[in-house]
Each structure stands twice: as structure tokens, then as C-alpha cells.
Amino acid sequence: MASLKEVRNRIVSVTSTQQITKAMKMVAAAKLRRAQDNILRMRPYAQRLNSILANLSQGAGAEVTGDYGVQREVRRVLIIAITSDRGLAGAFNSNVFKGVNQLIQERYQAQAAAGNVSFMAIGRKAHDYYGRRGALVGNYTQVFSQLSFDTVRVAAEQAMEGFRNGEYDQVVIVYNEFKNVATQIIRAEQLLPILPAEAPANATTSNVDYIFEPSKEEIVQSLIPTSLKVQLYKAVLESNASEHGARMTAMDKATDNAGELLKSLKLTYNRTRQAAITTEILEIVGGAEALAAGK
Template identity: 80%
Template sequence: MANLKEIRGRIQSVSSTQQITKAMKMVAAAKLRRAQDNIMRMRPYAQRLNGILSNLSQGADADVTGGYGEQRDVRRVLVIAITSDRGLAGAFNSNIIKTVNQLMQERYAAQAANGGVSIMAIGRKAHDYFGRRGELVGNYTHVFQQLSFDTVRAAAEEAMAGFRAGQFDEVVMVYNEFKNVATQIVRTEQLLPILPPAEPATTTAANANMDYIFEPSKEEIVQTLIPTSLKIQLYKAVLESNASEHGARMTAMDKATENAGELLKALKLTYNRGRQAAITNEILEIVGGAEALAASR
């Protein structure tokens, strides 16, 4: 059994750690409120934009998509892995890395064997991991330092330009979708080529009765909306990941604080028992000494 001095040192160490985890939980909670507000405002906008684009794209010619809807044999793939810059968020980052590795081993096994899978890492954790293992496209470790649409747009434009130039035949995103503080869902979504709209019959019939006036033209509007929609999709995924990160860190730090409290209870109990045993031994020694002294008389 450790002596009392060692136990006191462990109690002080665990107490300091508990204060740190409690402070990190409070910081994550404050950041989560802002991040949650941002994604809640973005979701309706992104959904509405996709709905307008789907309505306008129905019945349009194939070349109206500006090349973003071109279906090819998938030989080269770009995977956009969205993680955080920091750890201490439970399995938040490892789930993304695990999912990307599964994609490379299962869905894109043939492409990976031929070196046809590239990674665009948004977030330092993904950049550090995949930078040691494969080819990285661009450097976007700075995105979360000052998160805005402009910082994400550069990544979207690089992916879009690579697809149009034939460098990639398919572009997919892997990110954590924010559900609530305790739950984050790993999503794998295809960004390019854009998928044809699949609307319910009721929605299509309702839209058929609507009389649109296009200015300047339907084709030009669609060609303008598609790049904007693609950038919004990636920006929304980054906002989802940002909110998920703070939720995961808040949950992890809350659990760490609870575990530290339980450990403190166990250490204090051990310390008190050791202290009582030491006091009992001292009393026994005094009593034994007194009895020996009395016997010697």
C-alpha cells in the first residue's frame, strides 16, 4: 500500500485535473451555444437552396449542370475528412478516421490499391493522421481558427475544380452530424457528381402548377445555383462538425470530471483508513511502552 504522503500527492493531482476538466466543460458549453445557433440557422437555408435547385433542375438538359453532374467510371476519388484541431473530445476524431479507412478498404478498395484515393483534410487531426499515410490535397488546418464561409469556400472550390478537370471522378464528405450534446452521427455524403433530384410525386405535382418567370434564363440560374449549393453543402458539413466537436468535448469533460470525483472519493477513503491505522499503531506503541515501563518497576 502506498504511504500517506504518496496518497496526498495523488489526491492533489486528481483535484487539479478535476478543476481543469470542469473548466474545459464550461468553455465547451459556451462555444457549443454559438456553434449550435450557427448550424440551426444554416440547415433551413441549405435545405431551401437544395429544394429550389431540385425544382429548377427537373427537365433541364444534362449540360446545364456545368459538368458537376457528369457520371464517370470511378477511378480517382477525393475524400473530404472533417475533424477538429484538438483532441479531448472522446471518439469524435477517431470515428471520422475509422470511417475514412473503412471507405478505402471496402467501397474504394480498388481505387486505393491503385493510388486513386486522395484525402482533403479539414482539421488538424485528420491532416496529421492522413499526412503520414497518403496523399493530401490542400492544407486546410486553419479553417477552424476563424470559421467562416470564406475559409471553407476555398476548399470547396478546389474540390470542384479537381472534379471538372478530371482529377477526381467522385467527391465524398465524411463528417459528424450534430444531433444533440451527447450524440453525434458520422455521415458519408456524396458531394460530386451531384445526384439527380428524387422528389415525392406530391411535391412534383404541386410544383408543376407553379408558374415561374426566369430572368435571365432557367439555364443560367441553375448554372449559378449549383456551385453555390455545393459550397453551402460543404460549409454546412463543417458547421455540423464544429457543433459536434464542442458537444463531444463537453460530454467527455463532464464524464472525466465525474470519474475524477469518484477517484477522489476512493483515494480519500484509502487515505483516512491509512491514517486511522497509523494512529492506532501509535496508540498501541504508547500503551505497550507504558505497560513495559510499569512492568519494569
């Protein structure tokens, strides 16, 4: 059985840990509110942009073509893995790695065997993980420290240029989509090549009439790069909100577990102390009886 001093030290250590996890939960909750506001504002914009592209491409039966819509035989693939810069967020980062591995297993086994799968890591955890495995493209470990459209735009432009130059035949984003504080969903979305824009099922495109200046084709071609950058930025915002939600949940569970452990340790401490007192009393009684018998 552990000594009283050892149990006391463990109680102090667990109490300190509980205070830290409680503080981290509060910090994550504050950051989550801001991140959630950002993604809730971003979603309508991204949906509206996609709706405009759908109307432009479908209104007169035109297809979205150009450098970003070229369909090639998939020999070289770029996977953009979006993780966090820090840990202590439960299975947040490991789920992204599992999602990437599952994607490769299901769709890109031949390309991976030939060494033609490259990774763009957004977030330090992805950078460290794929940096040890080679084929890492770009360095975007500081995106979340100064999160803005401009910082994400640089990564999007690198992926777009690589596809345009024929370095990659397909570009896919893997990230955590924010659903609520306790739930994040792994998504794998194809960024390039783009498919002809499709309107949402509940949207009506046939009744929308635009006056085009310049031509519709030129407008669509100018909107496509913007849409691609917005798509990646939205994925980063989703991941950012998911990270804080996952960390808040993880720290909440850690705080609860620390509380349960404290109860157990305090019970152990009391039992150990009672056992020590009982032992001392028995020794005193035994000593008194020995003295009485000696007389």
C-alpha cells in the same frame, strides 16, 4: 499501501484535474450554444437552396448537367475528412477515421489498393493523421480558428476544380452530423459528381412556377457551384457543433470520474491515517508495558 503523503499528492492532483475539466466543460457549453445557433440557421437555407434546384431541374423535366454532373468511371477518389483542431473530445475524431476506413472498405478498395484515394483534411487532427499516410491534398488546419463561409469556400473550390480537371472521379465528405449534445452521427455524403436534384418527399414541385431570366439552364448552372460550397460549409458547421457537444460530454464524464476517484482516494487516505494512528498507539502501549515489566 501508499503513504499518507502520496495519497495527499494524488488528491491534490485529481482535484486540480477536476477543476480543469469542469472549466473546459463550461467553455465547450458556451461555444456549443453559438455553434448550434449557426447550424440551426444554416439548415433551412441549405434545404431551401436544394428545394429551388429541385424545382428548377424537375419543373420541366430538365436534368442537371454540366461539368459537375459528369459521371465517370471511378478510378481516383478524393475524401474530405472533417475533424477538429484539438482533442479531448472523446471518440469524435476517431469516429471520423473509422468512418473513412469503412467507406474505403465498402466502396473504394480497388482504388485504395492502386493508391488512387486522396484525402483533403479539414481540421488539424485529420491533417496530422492523413499527413503521415501520404496523398494529402491542401492544408486547411486553420478553418475552425476563423470559421466562415469564405474559409470553407476555398477548400470547396479546390475539390471542384480537381473534379472538373479530371484529377478525381468522385468526391465524398465524411463528418460528424450534430443531433444533440450526447449524439453525433457519422455521415458520408457524395459531393461530386452531383446527381439530378431531388425534391424532399414532403415537398411539392409541380405547382411551383418561376419566371426565368436568363434561361433556366443558365440559372441552374450558376446555382450548382453555390450549392456545392454551401453543402461543404454546412458539413463543417455540423462538425463544429458536434465537436463542442462531444467535448462537453467528455469533460462532464471526466469531471464525474474525477469526483468518484476523489471519494476513493479520501477513503484510502482516512483508512491509511487510521492505520497509522492505530500503529502508533500500539507502539506506545507496547513501550509502556515494556517499561512496566522492566521495573
